[in-house]
Protein backbone atom coordinates (compact mmCIF):
# COMPACT_ATOMS: atom_id res chain seq x y z
CA UNK A 147 0.00 0.00 0.00
CA UNK A 148 1.34 3.47 -0.84
CA UNK A 149 0.11 6.56 0.97
CA UNK A 150 0.96 9.92 -0.54
CA UNK A 151 1.85 12.32 2.26
CA UNK A 152 1.74 16.01 1.26
CA UNK A 153 4.19 17.33 3.81
CA UNK A 154 3.73 20.97 4.72
CA UNK A 155 6.72 23.33 4.45
CA UNK A 156 9.41 22.23 6.91
CA UNK A 157 7.94 18.77 7.63
CA UNK A 158 10.07 15.63 7.52
CA UNK A 159 9.30 13.33 4.57
CA UNK A 160 8.55 9.73 5.65
CA UNK A 161 10.47 6.95 3.97
CA UNK A 162 8.82 3.74 2.73
CA UNK A 163 9.71 1.79 5.92
CA UNK A 164 8.07 4.41 8.06
CA UNK A 165 4.91 4.38 5.94
CA UNK A 166 4.82 0.61 6.44
CA UNK A 167 4.76 1.32 10.19
CA UNK A 168 1.29 2.82 10.17
CA UNK A 169 -0.85 0.96 12.76
CA UNK A 170 -4.48 1.40 11.55
CA UNK A 171 -4.90 -0.77 8.46
CA UNK A 172 -8.04 0.97 7.16
CA UNK A 173 -6.38 4.31 6.40
CA UNK A 174 -5.88 5.02 2.70
CA UNK A 175 -6.01 8.80 2.36
CA UNK A 176 -4.13 11.74 3.86
CA UNK A 177 -7.41 13.12 5.25
CA UNK A 178 -8.16 9.92 7.17
CA UNK A 179 -4.62 9.83 8.49
CA UNK A 180 -4.82 13.46 9.69
CA UNK A 181 -8.11 12.82 11.48
CA UNK A 182 -6.83 9.67 13.16
CA UNK A 183 -3.58 11.30 14.17
CA UNK A 184 -5.37 14.37 15.55
CA UNK A 185 -7.55 12.21 17.81
CA UNK A 186 -4.47 10.37 19.05
CA UNK A 187 -2.76 13.72 19.79
CA UNK A 188 -5.79 14.96 21.78
CA UNK A 189 -5.56 11.80 23.91
CA UNK A 190 -1.84 12.41 24.37
CA UNK A 191 -2.42 16.02 25.44
CA UNK A 192 -5.08 14.94 27.92
CA UNK A 193 -2.66 12.37 29.36
CA UNK A 194 0.18 14.91 29.50
CA UNK A 195 -1.73 17.48 31.55
CA UNK A 196 -2.68 14.79 34.13
CA UNK A 197 0.96 13.93 34.85
CA UNK A 198 2.61 15.16 38.05
CA UNK A 199 5.96 13.41 37.55
CA UNK A 200 9.27 14.97 36.45
CA UNK A 201 9.06 15.92 32.76
CA UNK A 202 12.72 16.72 32.07
CA UNK A 203 13.74 13.09 31.57
CA UNK A 204 14.40 10.97 28.48
CA UNK A 205 11.72 8.58 29.69
CA UNK A 206 9.07 11.33 29.79
CA UNK A 207 10.05 12.66 26.34
CA UNK A 208 9.57 9.18 24.86
CA UNK A 209 6.40 8.45 26.82
CA UNK A 210 4.84 11.71 25.66
CA UNK A 211 5.58 10.90 22.01
CA UNK A 212 4.11 7.43 22.54
CA UNK A 213 0.94 8.87 24.08
CA UNK A 214 0.55 11.33 21.15
CA UNK A 215 1.30 8.91 18.29
CA UNK A 216 1.16 5.38 19.76
CA UNK A 217 -2.22 4.53 18.16
CA UNK A 218 -0.90 5.69 14.78
CA UNK A 219 2.75 4.70 14.28
CA UNK A 220 4.59 1.56 15.43
CA UNK A 221 7.76 3.58 16.09
CA UNK A 222 6.04 6.11 18.36
CA UNK A 223 8.14 6.85 21.43
CA UNK A 224 11.34 5.43 19.92
CA UNK A 225 14.28 7.54 18.76
CA UNK A 226 14.83 7.48 15.00
CA UNK A 227 17.43 5.11 13.57
CA UNK A 228 17.93 6.88 10.26
CA UNK A 229 19.08 10.36 9.33
CA UNK A 230 16.52 13.02 8.41
CA UNK A 231 16.86 16.33 6.53
CA UNK A 232 16.60 18.22 9.85
CA UNK A 233 18.38 17.01 12.97
CA UNK A 234 21.60 15.54 14.32
CA UNK A 235 23.11 12.24 13.16
CA UNK A 236 20.75 9.58 14.51
CA UNK A 237 23.39 7.90 16.68
CA UNK A 238 24.06 11.19 18.53
CA UNK A 239 20.45 11.66 19.65
CA UNK A 240 20.93 10.02 23.09
CA UNK A 241 23.86 12.21 24.08
CA UNK A 242 22.29 15.40 22.65
CA UNK A 243 19.09 14.74 24.60
CA UNK A 244 21.06 14.20 27.81
CA UNK A 245 22.90 17.53 27.29
CA UNK A 246 19.63 19.32 26.55
CA UNK A 247 17.94 17.98 29.70
CA UNK A 248 20.99 18.80 31.86
CA UNK A 249 21.11 22.35 30.44
CA UNK A 250 17.39 22.95 30.98
CA UNK A 251 17.59 21.75 34.61
CA UNK A 252 20.61 24.01 35.16
CA UNK A 253 18.83 27.01 33.61
CA UNK A 254 15.79 26.46 35.83
CA UNK A 255 17.86 26.01 38.98
CA UNK A 256 19.91 29.16 38.32
CA UNK A 257 17.11 31.20 36.70
CA UNK A 258 19.49 31.76 33.76
CA UNK A 259 16.61 33.10 31.63
CA UNK A 260 12.96 34.05 32.25
CA UNK A 261 10.56 31.02 32.16
CA UNK A 262 9.34 31.70 28.59
CA UNK A 263 12.89 31.81 27.29
CA UNK A 264 13.88 28.57 29.04
CA UNK A 265 10.89 26.79 27.46
CA UNK A 266 11.34 28.33 23.99
CA UNK A 267 15.05 27.54 23.92
CA UNK A 268 14.16 24.00 25.00
CA UNK A 269 11.61 23.75 22.16
CA UNK A 270 14.13 24.93 19.58
CA UNK A 271 16.83 22.49 20.65
CA UNK A 272 14.34 19.63 20.78
CA UNK A 273 13.23 20.14 17.17
CA UNK A 274 16.81 20.79 16.09
CA UNK A 275 17.87 17.39 17.51
CA UNK A 276 14.75 15.84 15.87
CA UNK A 277 14.38 12.82 18.16
CA UNK A 278 11.73 10.85 16.25
CA UNK A 279 11.02 9.87 12.65
CA UNK A 280 8.01 12.27 12.64
CA UNK A 281 5.83 14.31 14.99
CA UNK A 282 8.80 16.30 16.32
CA UNK A 283 7.20 19.74 15.90
CA UNK A 284 3.95 18.80 17.65
CA UNK A 285 5.78 16.88 20.39
CA UNK A 286 8.26 19.71 21.02
CA UNK A 287 5.49 22.35 21.13
CA UNK A 288 3.57 20.34 23.72
CA UNK A 289 6.79 19.76 25.72
CA UNK A 290 7.43 23.53 25.75
CA UNK A 291 3.81 24.13 26.86
CA UNK A 292 4.16 21.62 29.69
CA UNK A 293 7.51 23.08 30.74
CA UNK A 294 6.36 26.71 30.77
CA UNK A 295 3.28 25.69 32.79
CA UNK A 296 5.50 23.93 35.32
CA UNK A 297 7.45 27.22 35.50
CA UNK A 298 4.26 29.05 36.46
CA UNK A 299 3.29 30.61 33.10
CA UNK A 300 0.31 29.96 30.79
CA UNK A 301 0.86 27.61 27.86
CA UNK A 302 2.02 29.16 24.58
CA UNK A 303 -0.27 30.20 21.70
CA UNK A 304 2.16 29.43 18.80
CA UNK A 305 0.69 31.96 16.37
CA UNK A 306 -2.90 31.08 17.41
CA UNK A 307 -3.46 29.15 14.16
CA UNK A 308 -2.87 25.59 13.04
CA UNK A 309 0.78 25.07 12.15
CA UNK A 310 0.12 21.80 10.36
CA UNK A 311 -0.97 23.45 7.09
CA UNK A 312 1.21 25.57 4.86
CA UNK A 313 0.38 29.24 5.38
CA UNK A 314 1.62 32.54 6.70
CA UNK A 315 1.61 31.40 10.34
CA UNK A 316 3.66 28.30 9.60
CA UNK A 317 6.08 30.36 7.50
CA UNK A 318 6.55 32.73 10.45
CA UNK A 319 7.18 29.75 12.74
CA UNK A 320 9.78 28.21 10.41
CA UNK A 321 11.45 31.61 9.90
CA UNK A 322 11.62 32.04 13.69
CA UNK A 323 13.23 28.58 14.03
CA UNK A 324 15.74 29.48 11.31
CA UNK A 325 16.61 32.69 13.22
CA UNK A 326 17.08 30.57 16.36
CA UNK A 327 19.41 28.28 14.37
CA UNK A 328 21.48 31.46 13.87
CA UNK A 329 21.36 32.16 17.65
CA UNK A 330 18.63 34.81 17.54
CA UNK A 331 15.89 33.43 19.83
CA UNK A 332 13.77 36.64 19.87
CA UNK A 333 11.48 35.90 16.86
CA UNK A 334 10.62 32.46 18.30
CA UNK A 335 9.98 33.95 21.75
CA UNK A 336 7.60 36.50 20.21
CA UNK A 337 5.94 33.92 17.95
CA UNK A 338 5.25 31.50 20.84
CA UNK A 339 3.15 34.20 22.57
CA UNK A 340 1.46 35.54 19.39
Ligand SMILES: Nc1ncnc2c1ncn2[C@@H]1O[C@H](COP(=O)(O)OP(=O)(O)OP(=O)(O)O)[C@@H](O)[C@H]1O
Pocket residue numbers: 154156157158232273274278279280281282283284285286309310320323324327
Ligand atom coordinates in the same frame (compact mmCIF):
# COMPACT_ATOMS: atom_id res chain seq x y z
N1 LIG B 1 14.83 24.93 9.54
C1 LIG B 1 14.42 24.38 10.67
N2 LIG B 1 15.17 24.47 11.79
C2 LIG B 1 14.75 23.91 12.94
N3 LIG B 1 13.59 23.22 13.07
C3 LIG B 1 12.82 23.10 12.00
C4 LIG B 1 13.17 23.67 10.74
N4 LIG B 1 12.19 23.37 9.85
C5 LIG B 1 11.27 22.67 10.53
N5 LIG B 1 11.61 22.51 11.81
C6 LIG B 1 10.87 21.81 12.89
O1 LIG B 1 10.62 20.50 12.48
C7 LIG B 1 9.20 20.23 12.58
C8 LIG B 1 8.83 19.25 11.48
O2 LIG B 1 9.29 17.97 11.90
P1 LIG B 1 8.29 16.73 11.93
O3 LIG B 1 7.71 16.58 10.56
O4 LIG B 1 8.96 15.60 12.58
O5 LIG B 1 7.19 17.28 12.95
P2 LIG B 1 5.62 17.21 12.85
O6 LIG B 1 5.07 17.45 14.22
O7 LIG B 1 5.20 15.96 12.16
O8 LIG B 1 5.34 18.44 11.93
P3 LIG B 1 4.30 19.61 12.06
O9 LIG B 1 5.08 20.80 12.50
O10 LIG B 1 3.80 19.71 10.67
O11 LIG B 1 3.19 19.31 13.00
C9 LIG B 1 8.53 21.58 12.45
O12 LIG B 1 7.27 21.63 13.10
C10 LIG B 1 9.52 22.47 13.17
O13 LIG B 1 9.30 22.40 14.57
